[in-house]
Amino acid sequence: MRKISFRLISGIGFILILFTTYYYYGRSDVLNFSTGANLIPAVLAATSMFIGIIFGCLFRQLKGKNESISIVKEISQIFSSASFWSAIAVSPLVFFCIFAVSGDNPEGFSNYALAFQNGFLCESIFRDMFPQTQL
Numbered sequence: 001m002r003k004i005s006f007r008l009i010s011g012i013g014f015i016l017i018l019f020t021t022y023y024y025y026g027r028s029d030v031l032n033f034s035t036g037a038n039l040i041p042a043v044l045a046a047t048s049m050f051i052g053i054i055f056g057c058l059f060r061q062l063k064g065k066n067e068s069i070s071i072v073k074e075i076s077q078i079f080s081s082a083s084f085w086s087a088i089a090v091s092p093l094v095f096f097c098i099f100a101v102s103g104d105n106p107e108g109f110s111n112y113a114l115a116f117q118n119g120f121l122c123e124s125i126f127r128d129m130f131p132q133t134q135l
Contacts, residue, residue: 052119
């Protein structure tokens with residue numbers, strides 16, 4: 001029950017923080033929820049980050065394995081790993097902080113590349129910031 005609660009909160013937080021990033025830093029002509037503007041950039045960033053998290057977890061999981069693997073089995077194990085759920089919880093916060101520090105608007109292709117890279121490298125960043133924590 002505790003794992004399900006953490007996963008649910010992490011998943012909801014992932015979506016809310018990404019959309020808040022676009023709402024807070026977006027210009028009114030790029031994304032403004034009150035005017036019903038286009039949500040596609042926020043959805044694409046969330047998708048890019050989610051794919052980056054999956055590939056990052058898969059990379060860390062397969063690193064150092066020399067035997068043959070079943071990619072379907074490896075991918076299914078990702079969704080129950082602590083690495084995946086910690087990345088889901090932390091990645092959007094790092095993404096939000098990047099725009100908070102830079103003061104820039106989240107727009108364009110570079111935004112999606114940043115979201116993918118943030119998802120892929122999130123665990124490495126987290127380990128550097130908090131070396132005493134085990135994932």
